[in-house]
Amino acid sequence: MHPVQDHDPERDLLVTRVFNVPRRLIWRAWTEPELLMKWFTPAPWQMVDCSIDLRPGGALRWTMRSPQGEESTHEACYLEVVASERLVWTDALGAGFRPSLQPFIAVSVRLDDDNGATRQTCHVLHKGAATRQAHLDKGFEQGWGACLDQLADVVRGIGT
Amino acid sequence: MHPVQDHDPERDLLVTRVFNVPRRLIWRAWTEPELLMKWFTPAPWQMVDCSIDLRPGGALRWTMRSPQGEESTHEACYLEVVASERLVWTDALGAGFRPSLQPFIAVSVRLDDDNGATRQTCHVLHKGAATRQAHLDKGFEQGWGACLDQLADVVRGIGT
Numbered sequence: 001m002h003p004v005q006d007h008d009p010e011r012d013l014l015v016t017r018v019f020n021v022p023r024r025l026i027w028r029a030w031t032e033p034e035l036l037m038k039w040f041t042p043a044p045w046q047m048v049d050c051s052i053d054l055r056p057g058g059a060l061r062w063t064m065r066s067p068q069g070e071e072s073t074h075e076a077c078y079l080e081v082v083a084s085e086r087l088v089w090t091d092a093l094g095a096g097f098r099p100s101l102q103p104f105i106a107v108s109v110r111l112d113d114d115n116g117a118t119r120q121t122c123h124v125l126h127k128g129a130a131t132r133q134a135h136l137d138k139g140f141e142q143g144w145g146a147c148l149d150q151l152a153d154v155v156r157g158i159g160t
Numbered sequence: 161m162h163p164v165q166d167h168d169p170e171r172d173l174l175v176t177r178v179f180n181v182p183r184r185l186i187w188r189a190w191t192e193p194e195l196l197m198k199w200f201t202p203a204p205w206q207m208v209d210c211s212i213d214l215r216p217g218g219a220l221r222w223t224m225r226s227p228q229g230e231e232s233t234h235e236a237c238y239l240e241v242v243a244s245e246r247l248v249w250t251d252a253l254g255a256g257f258r259p260s261l262q263p264f265i266a267v268s269v270r271l272d273d274d275n276g277a278t279r280q281t282c283h284v285l286h287k288g289a290a291t292r293q294a295h296l297d298k299g300f301e302q303g304w305g306a307c308l309d310q311l312a313d314v315v316r317g318i319g320t
Contacts, residue, residue, distance in 0.1 A: 006256060056216065056240060057248070079239065079257055080216060088217075092252045092259040096166060097239055097266045099252040099287040106257045127259040 011132050013124040013140060017148050021155045023111040023118045027084040029154050030109060036062070039150035042143045049073075054081055059095035075100065086110050104131070120148075171292050173284040173300060177308050181315045183271040183278045187244040189314050190269060196222070199310035202303045209233075214241055219255035235260065246270050264291070280308075 007014055019026055029035045033050040041047040041064045048071070049063040056078055063073045077093035077100075080086055092103035108123040122144075126132040167174055179186055189195045193210040201207040201224045208231070209223040216238055223233045237253035237260075240246055252263035268283040282304070286292040 011258070088257055090253065090257060090259065092263060093250065093266065096285065097248060097250060097268070098171070098285045099250065099263050099266055099291075101287050103252060103259050103263055106253065106259055108257070125256065125258045127261050131259075 007123060008125075010129050011126050013126075013132060013135065015122045015124070015144050015148070016119065017152075018114055018117050018119050019152055019155055020117045022116075023084040023113065025155045025158060026111055026118050026120060026151075027087075028158070029151055030087055035154055035158070039147055039154045042146035043150070053095070054078060056081060057095075057097050060089060079106070080108075084111060103127075105135070167283060168285075170289050171286050173286075173292060173295065175282040175284070175304050175308070176279065177312075178274055178277050178279050179312055179315055180277045182276075183244040183273065185315045185318060186271055186278050186280055186311075187247075188318070189311055190247055195314055195318070199307055199314045202306035203310070213255070214238060216241060217255075217257050220249060239266070240268075244271060263287075265295070 029039065031052060031054050033052050036052070037047040037050045040050075040062065044067045045064045047062055048065045049061075051059070051061045053059050058078050060076045060078065061073065063071055065071045074091065075094045076089045076091045077095065077097060078087070078089045079093075080088035087109040088106065090103075090106035092100055092106060094100045104126075106125040108125070110121045110123075112119045112121070124135070124140075126135060189199065191212060191214050193212050196212070197207040197210045200210075200222065204227045205224045207222050208225045209221075211219070211221045213219050218238050220236045220238065221233065223231055225231045234251065235254045236249045236251045237255065237257060238247070238249045239253075240248035247269040248266065250263075250266035252260055252266060254260045264286075266285040268281075268285070270281045270283075272279045272281070284295070284300075286295060
């Protein structure tokens with residue numbers, strides 16, 4: 001049993017979605033900047049810049065822009081990279097595993113075959129129950145739901 | 161170039177020491193609880209408990225006790241595990257890559273052959289210059305120096 005598969009309902013949030021495409025397309029959508037930019041930021045915000053160094057210790061950096069032109073830039077660090085199977089990253093670390101200024105979550109994305117489709121299971125880990133609740137209060141379910149709708153559109157667009 | 165090998169003198173601390181034993185003994189001293197307990201806590205404090213789950217996402221947990229009986233328990237998470245070559249861990253994450261309550265450092269330990277001996281290079285990464293300075297102010301050099309003296313004694317004791 002992999003450690004991040006142990007779900008702790010007091011501190012974690014769990015989001016499962018089935019996409020009607022093979023795992024490798026979901027993997028591409030998570031790991032190619034030009035695809036990630038199309039879905040990883042909930043509209044009406046847009047991702048306007050993205051770089052991916054896809055290896056443990058490598059950084060994911062992205063910049064989001066609001067309709068009013070406000071921008072915010074974020075950095076995370078990849079922890080586990082197993083193509084078409086598992087991607088783990090955290091914003092508690094940045095490039096080269098450096099501790100970050102504003103740690104918040106770690107995310108494990110697992111992809112499983114599901115009758116020709118792909119079941120994606122995202123575990124979102126927090127340091128404690130209060131942080132988990134704060135994440136819910138600032139719109140976790142709506143934000144992730146909107147992003148995953150966008151992800152479904154993106155993978156439909158790239159075909160099989 | 162591995163990301164954690166990029167030394168940032170503004171935010172990192174670097175400790176290099178040559179031990180007159182092969183790399184595999186230094187590796188054992190870092191990864192076997194009964195050996196780590198003998199050196200990883202500077203005297204007169206003692207490590208009284210230790211558990212190691214040696215894989216990315218696995219936890220290192222240890223308890224230290226003062227001469228007066230005060231105890232403190234700590235948890236860290238392994239990030240990279242390459243036997244006899246490289247060990248990376250951080251207290252910014254705990255078991256299963258969960259963000260921690262009190263993030264502070266990430267540590268990369270690199271072991272290189274050096275004319276039959278082993279050169280150990282420890283990079284200690286902080287989120288910023290102020291945290292690095294706070295680490296120095298609370299006795300980083302003295303504490304690590306004392307531990308590495310103890311490590312030298314331990315590896316002499318287990319022979320080749």
